[in-house]
Amino acid sequence: SISIKTMKQDSCNNKKVNILIAEYIPSLNKGELEILYGMTRIFSSLGPYSVYLFSLLPSFDRKHYPPEVNLINVVSDLRLVNPLYIKSKLDSLRNLTMIILQYLYFIFLYTLKKDKILKNIKKDIWRAYINADVIIICHDQMPIVFGFLLPFTPILNVLVSKVLSKPLVILANGTHYVDLSYSSFFYRIVTKILLPYDINNTSLIIVRDYETYILFKNAVKEKRKIFVTADPAFLLTSKPSGFLLPFSGCRYTIGVALSKEAIIKSSIVKNSSKRSFVEYLNLFAKIFDYLIEKLDAMIVFIPHSIEPYFDRDDRRIALEIYKCINHKDHVKLLLDDLSLQDLRSIIGSLDLLITTRVHAAISALSMGVPTIVLKWPSDRRAQNLIGVYFKQKDWIIDISAIDYNAFKEIICDFLSRKNEIRECILETVYIIQRRALLNSKILKIFVSRWNEYQKK
Structure with a gap:
């Protein structure tokens, strides 16, 4: 009370x-x-x-x-x-x-x-x-x-x-x-x-x-x-939480944070919701198997939302894709209710993040992690919150137009240039964080002037 x-x-x-x-x-x-x-x-x-x-x-x-x-x-x-x-x-x-x-x-x-x-x-x-x-x-x-x-x-x-x-x-x-x-x-x-x-x-x-x-x-x-200004989430700093993953000495650690909502909304565009949804599951599984076979990658499914209502639990879509993957020994499913600090600690240790979650992308980018954002056709958040600032069109991909071979090449290109991309990200993030700090300055000035006005 x-x-x-x-x-x-x-x-x-x-x-x-x-x-x-x-x-x-x-x-x-x-x-x-x-x-x-x-x-x-x-x-x-x-x-x-x-x-x-x-x-x-x-x-x-x-x-x-x-x-x-x-x-x-x-x-x-x-x-x-x-x-x-x-x-x-x-x-x-x-x-x-x-x-x-x-x-x-x-x-x-x-x-x-x-x-x-x-x-x-x-x-x-x-x-x-x-x-x-x-x-x-x-x-x-x-x-x-x-x-x-x-x-x-x-x-x-x-x-x-x-x-x-x-x-x-x-x-x-x-x-x-x-x-x-x-x-x-x-x-x-x-x-x-x-x-x-x-x-x-x-x-x-x-x-x-x-x-x-x-x-x-x-x-x-x-x-x-x-x-x-900019999204307040850019103001968060990463703090080691002590949460460690068994990466098994793989060459790359690739995080995946996908939402069922994004895939369903993309499949509706093709006018065959149920069939297209299954096709998307198989497509992602095929891509992840390729990354495991050719690049010795560890795939880590990250539950950025575990809301039990409105079918918004990322663990469910992760399990559905996991069933379609052949090399399950190179896949890590995170199923626990992790704290925000633990989740950010995991994201910060990745070589690459593939996500439909805009704030998972913001979390990764704010720590310099190369990120590929997948969006459904009508979703403007990725472009407006990330694309405008980073000016990298190839970082944002429409799921409804995704192509297996082209997507493989994009991922391989990201991993081969990860250090270069990381430097580019950190330079831009510094500018965005300064914009996000304007939230504090504007609100402080406003509250101060409001209080002065009330006294009069």
Whole structure:
């Protein structure tokens, strides 16, 4: 339970800045977790701080989140069916209704009673809102209007921040939902109507790619409040964790972090989902067998996401490909729930990473590991977060157009030039990390000026 007295005292004495991240960051997805750890690096520029974060799986999240993060069990507080395990449209409708009604009821009560509401309020979520110094929303590929898992919370956060007179900050958003051509008609219409309202009623907007920056800048009236930096995950540094792999003295160690989602979305392009999916499994198995036979490689399957919902557990696709590989003695399957530090330690020891996970690529590149990113046709993240900065088109490959012989040549070329590529990566990463540090400077200046404005 969150202590109201502690939060209020810290805020009043300027000893701590209370930051509310009013959304869920899945702890079982290491890419999301890297963003969260990067955010804590950003927040550290504000001086002493406390972070309060929505949680849907407190038992798992507590294990993986940074120690300074305080959890708010929104499933309990908002009386929801856990959004991660919804099985019917009726449950979705129930959650939507409960969220909207409770947010509006809180706004109504606060408008009537203001600070007196603290004496009667018992739920952590509303305490956190009232005592927050900054409210953070819409990280990663979070839709600005619809939100993720907690429907319409971005626009509800706009309403709450206006009533509470709190600064609302969009931090580290970008790219996934920029192109609405892949969305439903309803989604496109609602987004076009409500997106300008959300953006124009946000105090500060910091995005991580230029495409999102241009989209938002065209919609925002006050141009000075929007900035483009880089993904906070680039701020993470590698620390040896002591986790070692039995590499068996192979010539190369090649990491593989593939998602089932990417392969399925690529197979749909060929209009034969089931057959094409199996073909992709066999294709990857054939490529890995070649690398083992010809290059004496050890293949390490890295589970960058082990989310048990929405078929997002990378270990499942790894097992399916593993069954198709002939030289299983040169394959290492990582099946445990590894810490972020252990996973980064493993990635940092690779000669090459092949991945569909953008933040697995960011993790590898930030440590100088040559990386090939596989993307599905409509995914813009790889190009916007990696391709734009590194300016290497051959590092990003469309899975739907992948060719066995061409892909073999690309991998062999990467391995033969790995030292040269590593030097190129580290030079570019230094520049990107400096851009990512701008997140800290911008947020620090903003909070300082907001506090000065409030005193007046």
